[in-house]
Amino acid sequence: MSASLPHRSVANIRAPTAPSSRSGGGGGSSHRERESSSHRDRDRDRDRGERGDRDRGDRDHSGTSTPTRPIPTFNTPSSLRAEEELIVIDFGTRKVQVGFAGDSAPRGVVWFGPEQQRRIGDFRDWQTDYQQDWRSKAAGGNWGREYELWRPDVRGLELGQVGDKVEKAVREAYTKYMLVDSRPRRMVCVVPTGLPIPLLSAALDSLFHRFQPPTVSLLSSPVAVTVAAGVRSALVVDLGWNETIVTSVYEYREVATRRTVRGGKKLTEETHRFLAKELGHVQQDNKDDRQEYVLSFEECHDIANRLVWCKPFKADKTPKSSSPPQPASPEGEGLATVEESDEDEPTTTTTTTAAVGEKPLPPPPPKTTTIPLRSGRSPASLELTFDQLSQPCENTFFDSQYSLSSFDDHETPVHLLVYRTLLQLPLDVRALCMSRIIFTGGCTTVLGLRKRIFDEVSHIVQERGWDPVYGKAKEQLRMNSKLKKRNGRLTTGITNNNTSNSPEAGGVSPPTTTTSGTSASGEGPPTPAPAPSGGGQGQEEDGIWHDAANSLPEIDPIEAQLARTNPSSSSRKPLHGQLRAIESLGPWAGGSLITHLKVPSVSTIDKDQWTQHGVTGATVRQADVEAKTQQRLSWNAMNRGGREGKEPWTLGVWGAA
């Protein structure tokens, strides 16, 4: 508020003139606002003191329905407001995206790299004969470190340097891409949820110190991604740099997060390992820190970006527990096995006619490419087949040569991670999330990776259902004729996109099944008719069994209200219970949307408060966080409590120091 004192006078001028027009009550909302501004002043004053009372009174007053208030449309153009440029910054490990709120894409992307960390006036990069001495920098596990802004392990990390990097990147974005002066502007930072507090604090210190924004709001990137996809709930699979993080967002709230180290960094390292092996260097796998690097990070990263691809899904059953060899049930299981047997034997070309587009053609002459490598001790070029080039991706994200039970918690393969995240979700949340899977993050560029993860997940779901128990005993139980029927139906419920690709699978599947997400989006809920009774049975028999796809939907208050308020849209039920992937515009665009729509953030940090207290000033009280969350979830533009100095503020999901 302090920033805009001059405008206050404008308001003072306008306010008294407004109430003169007292025409019919209907009108546009803007019209109505002016009418009674005289007693609004009084109300506002009173409002300060007795907010609590009024809240209660309001609720009583409105009775059954929620109190409504005419919020004028948000697209009313106001020249005064348009002047204020909100800056949205999306912090990633490798890059920072900066732009104005309301834009569809960031104005500039700044990547971190060694040349950015040079002194100003050091132009050795431009010398024709300069070659970076990456070898000495890579010593001690620092290979590729300087391409990162931070790392999740803050031990031994110089936080001041993180701040410096943030400052330099944002300054570069300001001067090079945003073309703005250094007037203080409000900032909105889109930050991954799992960011350690010291890093967040260092970044905020730097922003507040160098750019003097009046406020900095924090948005969580999974939620931003969800918003940028147009949905309220989603399963965000962030194939990021340090980690792959699977976050389940339900009604704009993060309800579950799981992470694995299988991310872009590992992919680059695997690429290096692969190339080094091809070059004839023997690597000792057990000592990762002391690993000798024969190629520069830049080159490996480049190759990983350019040529590494991901093989399509093949349902080989060797490492996993064997699925039933014969079609177990006529309706449902058959569908899955038809597809599996299709891809089971890729060498026999006769059976592959159905799924032609799905897989690489069986290689009579393996297709190769030549990769020039320049950063080694001596330049070399490698002739590699594309089959080989899919190895790094395979090892990074799936490691399918190992059994699924052999992984530690921090290195779960991505598809398993997605499955487990879905599995641990409550029934309703899962039903919504599984049909809103969003892939985001840098590794989505790996060709075929998203599809592969998606197929792997749907394969696990087909194999196991939503049952945390699996294994031989489970299989035996499943062979039990009594349960067979339900299992079959379950798998049809979660039939995914790729069934639609094979024509005969579509023929086999029962008519109730929605085969493709595209067609289903407009239709009614895919709940088959026999669902309620069957689902009920399943839940009776074993306590843990949750049939996400077919259970009776509980009455969702929000849906109910939507149906009431907007009858036109009530015909379209949100799709659930079906695996489906949707596209998002990414965290930055989400942050831009949220900010543009003037949705307040849970965590808005005032400059003065930060200067006084730093992170320690953030409130820890869960109640406050909850209250803020509540306010935000309501998507109400006006719900910000007065931000006086005493007002507790919070870092929201980022916790407190």
Next chain:
Amino acid sequence: MFGNNRLPAFHPGLTQSRIRDTTTGNRLWFPGVRSPPSESSPSDSDPPNDQLPLPITPEDLYDTPMAPFNPYTYIRCPCSELNPYAKRTPDVTAQGLSRAAQDDDDHTFDPRAARSNYSLYPLEYLSFCEDCHQIRCPRCVAEEIVCYYCPNCLFEVPSSNIRSEGNRCTRSCFQCPICIGPLAVNHVETPPDPNQLLSPDHAASSHSGSYLLSCSYCNWSSTEIGIKFDKPNSIHMQLAKLRNGGETRLTAKERKERRKEQGGGGGGSNNGQGEEDLDTLLDMETQFANLKSFYQNQLSDANGTGKAGGDASAALGNLGFDAPASLSRIMSLYTGSSSLHDKKSKSRPGTMREALAPSEGLQLASLDETSAITALQDFESTTGLDAYSSTASTTQLQSQTPYLGASPLHGLTRFTSSLRPIPYLLRTKRSKRCPQCRHIISKPESKVTTTRFRIRLIAGNYIPTITIKQLIIPGLTPPPMPNLPPDTIAPLQPAQFVLTFKNPIFESVRVTLATPATTPGRFPSKVTILCPQFEIDSNTDVWEEALKDNNTSSASTSTSQQNLSSSTGPEGGPGRKRAGTLRPGTAGGASLAGEELGPEVGKVWEKGRNWTSIVIEVIPASLVQTAKRDGKGPIKEDEDVLEIPMFVRIEWEAEAPEDEIMPGLSGAKGGNKDGGKEKRELAYWCVLGLGGLRGRCKRGFVCGRS
């Protein structure tokens, strides 16, 4: 400390000439070429600057490195010490951070520390605030934009366009996506088609698509991505409508118009069906626009219909409350306080559904990327080119602008065929202000094509410049080790360097130097400043100096001059001669005494009109031995350069400020009259890069790896 003091303001003419002086002459990077004590013309009074490069012979005064190591000086802006949060951060991040404890104010500055690179600047990059008497670096100035322009066509862009049209040139300026060279619009020479020649109707169509963008450096042309243009001008607009391959697309504006038409026809239903089949595969721009309008509709719907459709009593009852809400909205509208901390009382659950159709911004992911995979794999067989070279490199991708016309999946550009010409980023001319006193530090002319500055207070006009030379006196300096590359400082042997401080201001300046006894960091070298305190004479005018010279001491020194030159040979003779000439009684005499033994402790090496040289002695650490002993792995890049942190404190007496009377330009005038003096001081760290500790090969690799 000296907040309100002012330097005497200079006549504009003088400032100008000084700027020119510094920019031409004062290069820190040319040690071999410009040696302060050059014997060419004894009457020359400003040797470090105004000398032309002399032909250098091996027997020249000082060692001139053959290999390209140039000694350098970096100055650390004091602003990096002023972080208000610096103190607090260690508390917060507390445990496990071993380094936090060391982060005291008192510890010497380590130029090799991770953070130092961010606060060090060459003198040329620094400004100086005359009112705060403080160095200002690019990090600690407030900037204002004077104008926006395209660096290619040099057209000025009005600031209103920046917000609406983006930060790139919207005319015809493009960079090559392959090599970032500038692209030129060229005419396509097509062989005349007889059919079209015959029929005049088709003449127009043959005309269309007859221009292309081509790179004269790498021969890339826009036909490689299947794009041709109808007109040779406003390429940007044409390109926005074209996808790679020549397919047209609707721009956002057209889409909006079309939507409007449909909205008008279809009764305003926002999920009109006709629109959906326009494009089921949304591009990013459209998806964003759809999402935005969807959310806006939802928000207004939720509120609007809630009132209308809800039960009447509630709506009526709420009327009283509506008032303050909308008032506060108006208030907030005009007070400009945005949503981020809008003050309004009550949250009510506005409900909104999720997007369900592409028209609302929902985009189903088509995960099937097999076409791209097969394209990648079959590239060689179809085109005969290598698949590797068909893909775009990381740097090429990073310099691409986000192409909003692509759908998210296709936005993940991979092949060089999907790269697009890069419109030039606009640039700005900026004026700079001191963030504390708001005085202008630098202000360029607003016209794009002029490079002149109206105001420019560069630090080189206010603080002494430092030039570094290695001192080699035959007989005294040990001969270079035979196995070392020429530009190397031999380890564990004392080496001497001459630091020449040149005073740019009109007052004589007292300099105090300090340096840690051993350089911080992994390879501690011993450093001794032989003369840590000295004075530099004022930068008086040249002719004044010449007059003074004639009057006072030319006769008396001529004899000693001859003595000197005969005794010391060519090395350093003239320089010291001058020192003796100018100040016979002071430092010059001292250096005379010690002249035969080389540099002497506590004595100035030599002295000129506005410059003073001192000697610094270094015993470099042995890189190889240390690296072997401490086991911290190989020597990193730049660790083999001998860098010395040095704390420089300069004091001078300036005319007393008369800010109270007239804060403007009249300082110089008034100061001359009343003559009141006032002490000023300035202190900062700087880093001297003296030389390489081991040689560098041509390719930038560091030799001598152990």
